[in-house]
Amino acid sequence: MCRMAAYLGPDIRLEQFLILPPHSLVEQSYAPQELVYAKVNVDGYGFGWYDDNGLPANYVSTHPIWSDPNLESLGRSMKSELWLANIRSATKGMTVSHANTQPFHDDELIFMHNGYIENFIEQSRRDIAAHLSNDIQASIQGTTDSEYIFALFREVLTRDKELSIEDGLAETLDMLDDHVGDSTALLNLLVTDGEVLYACRHAVNHQSPSLYYTTDDAMFPGGQLIASERLTLEALWQPVPEKHILIMSNDAPPELIPL
Numbered sequence: 001m002c003r004m005a006a007y008l009g010p011d012i013r014l015e016q017f018l019i020l021p022p023h024s025l026v027e028q029s030y031a032p033q034e035l036v037y038a039k040v041n042v043d044g045y046g047f048g049w050y051d052d053n054g055l056p057a058n059y060v061s062t063h064p065i066w067s068d069p070n071l072e073s074l075g076r077s078m079k080s081e082l083w084l085a086n087i088r089s090a091t092k093g094m095t096v097s098h099a100n101t102q103p104f105h106d107d108e109l110i111f112m113h114n115g116y117i118e119n120f121i122e123q124s125r126r127d128i129a130a131h132l133s134n135d136i137q138a139s140i141q142g143t144t145d146s147e148y149i150f151a152l153f154r155e156v157l158t159r160d161k162e163l164s165i166e167d168g169l170a171e172t173l174d175m176l177d178d179h180v181g182d183s184t185a186l187l188n189l190l191v192t193d194g195e196v197l198y199a200c201r202h203a204v205n206h207q208s209p210s211l212y213y214t215t216d217d218a219m220f221p222g223g224q225l226i227a228s229e230r231l232t233l234e235a236l237w238q239p240v241p242e243k244h245i246l247i248m249s250n251d252a253p254p255e256l257i258p259l
Contacts, residue, residue, distance in 0.1 A: 113150070
């Protein structure tokens with residue numbers, strides 16, 4: 001399990017998104033309020049953005065977010081119109097390493113997953129790998145269910161170039177539903193192409209993890225946010241309905257699509 005958040009809007013410093021909110025991801029790392037199957041998120045953290053050339057970039061650490069000596073200077077120095085961040089609570093059997101720390105990215109997309117797949121190592125990893133091309137399978141660097149879900153999602157998009165990201169997410173979740181069977185899977189996903197945020201709240205044989213969004217937060221004028229737990233106290237945060245995809249862009253109101 002993890003906690004994750006994303007921001008889209010006018011340029012803001014990293015600290016405004018990641019550190020300064022009253023219930024920031026820093027606080028959620030040691031005092032989460034809605035975490036399932038874990039108590040803290042201390043097995044690393046990471047954040048993602050797009051560089052001046054429009055390419056995805058990320059910074060990951062295997063340390064708890066509060067103990068990273070680099071974060072304060074990064075927070076006040078870096079600015080972006082889009083941020084994604086994740087704090088990690090490692091699932092049993094999945095090591096703490098840079099390769100296993102989110103967010104993940106390829107040449108276009110940044111991706112995060114909050115949840116887990118039961119029996120992933122024993123069964124689902126093999127089943128997912130069977131769908132992957134050699135190139136995509138070779139690009140996997142870690143051992144987590146999250147990275148394999150990202151690989152499957154990329155495979156779905158690669159096979160059908162006309163498929164939208166939201167339809168690719170829906171197809172990926174359909175495939176995972178088939179593989180999970182009677183096991184449990186918590187499948188909150190968040191992905192961006194640098195222009196639009198896409199998030200889904202979904203689970204198999206279990207209630208979905210918490211996920212919220214807002215377009216009305218005085219701390220983020222003109223901005224839109226998605227988060228596992230509300231980052232602020234006064235904004236109008238709304239829950240993403242279970243088994244829905246949320247689409248957020250600068251050009252249109254938030255859109256919710258049932259799965």
